Amino acid sequence: MSQADTALDRILELSVLINDDMTRSLARDQLTTSRAHIMWVLVAQGPVTQRVLADALGVSARTMTGLIDKLVEAGHVTREPHPTDRRATLVTFTKRGARVAAALQRDQVEFARILFDGMPAKRLNGLIEGLDDVLARLRAAGVSRSRESHA
Amino acid sequence: MSQADTALDRILELSVLINDDMTRSLARDQLTTSRAHIMWVLVAQGPVTQRVLADALGVSARTMTGLIDKLVEAGHVTREPHPTDRRATLVTFTKRGARVAAALQRDQVEFARILFDGMPAKRLNGLIEGLDDVLARLRAAGVSRSRESHA
DNA sequence: TATTGTTATACTCTATAACTATA
DNA sequence: TATAGTTATAGAGTATAACAATA
Numbered sequence: 001m002s003q004a005d006t007a008l009d010r011i012l013e014l015s016v017l018i019n020d021d022m023t024r025s026l027a028r029d030q031l032t033t034s035r036a037h038i039m040w041v042l043v044a045q046g047p048v049t050q051r052v053l054a055d056a057l058g059v060s061a062r063t064m065t066g067l068i069d070k071l072v073e074a075g076h077v078t079r080e081p082h083p084t085d086r087r088a089t090l091v092t093f094t095k096r097g098a099r100v101a102a103a104l105q106r107d108q109v110e111f112a113r114i115l116f117d118g119m120p121a122k123r124l125n126g127l128i129e130g131l132d133d134v135l136a137r138l139r140a141a142g143v144s145r146s147r148e149s150h151a
Numbered sequence: 152m153s154q155a156d157t158a159l160d161r162i163l164e165l166s167v168l169i170n171d172d173m174t175r176s177l178a179r180d181q182l183t184t185s186r187a188h189i190m191w192v193l194v195a196q197g198p199v200t201q202r203v204l205a206d207a208l209g210v211s212a213r214t215m216t217g218l219i220d221k222l223v224e225a226g227h228v229t230r231e232p233h234p235t236d237r238r239a240t241l242v243t244f245t246k247r248g249a250r251v252a253a254a255l256q257r258d259q260v261e262f263a264r265i266l267f268d269g270m271p272a273k274r275l276n277g278l279i280e281g282l283d284d285v286l287a288r289l290r291a292a293g294v295s296r297s298r299e300s301h302a
Numbered sequence: 303t304a305t306t307g308t309t310a311t312a313c314t315c316t317a318t319a320a321c322t323a324t325a
Numbered sequence: 326t327a328t329a330g331t332t333a334t335a336g337a338g339t340a341t342a343a344c345a346a347t348a
Contacts, residue, residue: 003275004267005260010282015166017286021294034338051306061307063339070337087306087347109156114292115285116155123281124154130278131161134266135168141265143172185315202329212330214316221314238324238329 011134025107029100030074034059034067038091039076039101047090049082076100162285176258180251181225185210185218189242190227190252198241200233227251 001009019033026036034057041048041056054064068091071077076097082088093101116124152160170184177187185208192199192207205215219242222228227248233239244252267275 002263003272003279004263004270007267007275007279007282008259008263010279010286011165011169014162014282014286014289015169017289017294018162018166021289032337049306059338060340061305062309062341065308066338082306085306085348087345089307108159112153112155112159115288116158119155119281119284121154123277123284124158126274126277127281127285128154128158128161130270130274130281131158131165133270133274134278135161135165137266138165138168138172143168183314200329210315211317212328213318213332216331217315233329236325236329238322240330 007130021111029076029103030070031076031100031104035071035074035076036104038067038071039097039104042077042091042093042097043101043105047080047092049085049088050091051088053091071097158281172262180227180254181221182227182251182255186222186227187255189218189222190248190255193228193242193244193248194252194256198231198243200236200239201242202239204242222248 022033022036026032031039037057038053041053045052050061050064050068053068054061057064057067059067068077068079071091072079075094077091077093079089080092082090173184173187177183182190188208189204192204196203201212201215201219204219205212208215210218219228219230222242223230226245228242228244230240231243233241
């Protein structure tokens, strides 16, 4: 196996591991990765329409309706009237939702701590340098993201 | 943002990008990531029972029934009788399935080429070193994989 | 006309439970 | 008894299409 194959193997393995761990962790707040992604957008942008959220996640309006339904059920957000556009709704944190979102941010910092705390700066910088290079190559090859990362 | 947060951000972004790209690419052969995972196991182990596949992917027997149904529909595999256990079936490549699986392997090599070709050995090794370190920390923290990686 | 969001419908992956056939 | 795989049912995320209300 070449070094390139080894590197790809490690990246795929890490993806699966991180994804599984996040899925487990999010389930405690009745969240999924898609629903959590919505929470992150709300943290960054404040109350926004479902249209904005659908574009941010790269999903259809129908899908967003379903995702928001679940977040409302869980008590994380409410649908508020838009002040000027009566077609639209403003997806807005409840107090509980805002608290959960803050916890998500803390969890993410804690997770970064687990992954990197005490790692020699040289190695950490080498990792970031390699990842940035790979990301640049992907974009150059036309692999563009359909949705933004949240972190 | 600390270096650790930056690194986690890059890893998550890369995960999403690679996942989206693979999903698009697999769809051309009527494959999904789960179905492709089955193809990889068959390449590595030859014909195996659905039970073995379910354990390899970490899914229920019911889920495997559905996944194999689709692979059979697409003409990638057949269900053959097990020579000694009449309860079991041996999931076996069709000629076409074997050809598609070989193409998947070539695609993976090509993908690794896109990601890493021409990258300075020092940087590539730094990337692998960092990834290995992160993987070791994850395992130390009790984040174990529920299913094997295939590559 | 164009846009926001919903209802209707469907497909994929996932699960548990009940069941058949076989070990 | 236990195991392999299926049928039945359900829930998650995803989609398109038709439609309502509004811009």
